[in-house]
Amino acid sequence: MGWFNSLVAATLPYVPKPIVGFFSKNYIAGEFLEDAVQTVKDLMAQGMCATIDVLGEEVKRKEDSLAAVEEYKRTLRVIHEEKLDANISVKPTHMGLHLDKEFCYQNIKTLIEEAKKYNNFVRIDMEDSSTTDDTLDIYLRLQKEYGNVGTVLQSYLRRTISDINRLLPVKPNLRLCKGIYREPRVIAYKDKEIINYNYNYALKKLLSNGCYVGIATHDEKLVWYALKLIEELGLKKDQYEFQMLLGVDHELRRILVNAGHRLRVYVPFGKEWFAYSTRRLKENPEIAGHIMRNIADRILGRKQ
Ligand SMILES: Cc1cc2nc3c(=O)[nH]c(=O)nc-3n(C[C@H](O)[C@H](O)[C@H](O)COP(=O)(O)OP(=O)(O)OC[C@H]3O[C@@H](n4cnc5c(N)ncnc54)[C@H](O)[C@@H]3O)c2cc1C
Structure with missing residues (x-):
């Protein structure tokens, strides 16, 4: 199916915005906080x-990060007012990581402090491998001061097990996922089975050491x-x-909820939905394949 995924991914960015919007609407809540x-x-x-998640990444101007901070603050306030069972996820490059690391740190710190007022929590998403060191560094600095922050590790990265060994003494709160960015082989495993073995190895290390883990996957083998x-x-x-x-x-989702497990859904929203959708598709053609198969399954009544 590789050629099919690549074909869909290569052509979708040229499809008119309303059509991409039609396909994206299952994956994105909409343009507005409401x-x-x-x-x-x-x-x-x-x-x-x-x-x-307030959509946005790789900002080029500090004003855009500051605007995102305000939107996240509004989101935290509304979560509190509407009594939503929800926290926030933020991307370091949305907070300005590639402009100025200290500026990014301060922005995330502002959000953690705001979240703390409402007894809420901030998850720092993990982006491509050029950001891993800085993200973990920012996380560790913030984690020393605040309990309401967590980050993400990706099982496709060769470095992940040593990152876990380094983080374990602080009992990190981590989301564990496979990883979505396109990385070179020297940095990330390419073999899907190895990525799964590594996921399981990492999960066992974290859970058996008393860490809180967000088990982020739709792969039923990993869920099992x-x-x-x-x-x-x-x-x-x-x-x-x-x-x-x-x-x-x-x-x-329903199977896990009915069995009494806590299940959190990642809900992205914002004006950046078109850039986000097309960038994700270009980065990871497999997503295009998943989307097309899901649509076909729904049309044919094989999935709900
Ligand atoms: C809550 C959450 C947060 C995440 N945060 C990050 C992050 O911070 N950094 C990061 O690099 N990655 C993140 N990811 C993405 C993750 O790394 C994987 O790329 C993604 O979850 C697909 O991997 P999988 O484990 O579901 O397994 P896969 O083997 O890729 O997928 C298993 C099955 O799930 C379905 N599926 C998976 N993805 C999609 C999709 N997009 N559309 C339709 N069907 C799909 C398909 O049926 C597929 O066969 C996150 C994922 C989740 C669930």
Whole structure:
């Protein structure tokens, strides 16, 4: 299917915006905070919680990061006012990492302090490997001072196990995912089985050392292994959570929620949805394949 994914990914960016919007609407709450609020309310009615992402990355001007900080502050206030079961996820390059690391640190710190007022939490997303050192560095600095912050590790990176070994003494709160960016082989595993083995190895290390983990995957093989570990380690429901992307595998979501597991859905919103969708598709043609297969499944009634 490689050629099919690449073909879809190569042609979708040239498809008119309304058509991309039609395809993206399952994966993005909408342009406005109100859209995200409604999406979170719908998820809560189905027994789930959420993490809200204000779309944007790789900003070129500090004003854009500062505007994003304001939008996140508004989001935290509205989460509190509307009593939503949701926290926020922020991308370091949206907070200005590539402009000035200290500026980025201060922006994320501002959000953590704002979140703390509402007893809420900030997750620092992990972007491509050029940002890993700085992201972990910023996380560790903030983690020393605040308890309401976590970050993300990616099982495709060769460095992840040593990052875990380095982070374990501070009992990090981590989301564990496979990783979505295109990386060279010297940096990231390419073999899907190895990425899965590494995911399981990393998950076991984290859970058996008492870390809170957001188990972020739709891969049922990984979900099965996570459930096995949870059972073997006798973990309570508040020692981990599953996480999934908006619009992906509703059935697996329901299975986990019905079995009593905490499940958080990543809810992106914002004006940047078109740039975000096309960039993701260019970076990772497999997503295009997933989207087309999901649409076909829905049309043919094979999935809900
Ligand atoms: C909550 C959450 C937060 C994330 N945060 C980050 C992050 O900070 N940094 C980062 O690099 N990556 C992040 N990711 C993305 C992650 O790294 C993977 O790229 C993505 O989750 C797909 O991997 P998978 O484990 O689901 O396995 P895969 O084997 O890729 O997918 C398993 C199945 O899930 C379905 N599927 C997966 N993705 C999609 C999709 N986009 N559209 C439709 N169907 C899909 C397909 O049916 C596929 O067969 C996040 C993922 C989640 C769930």
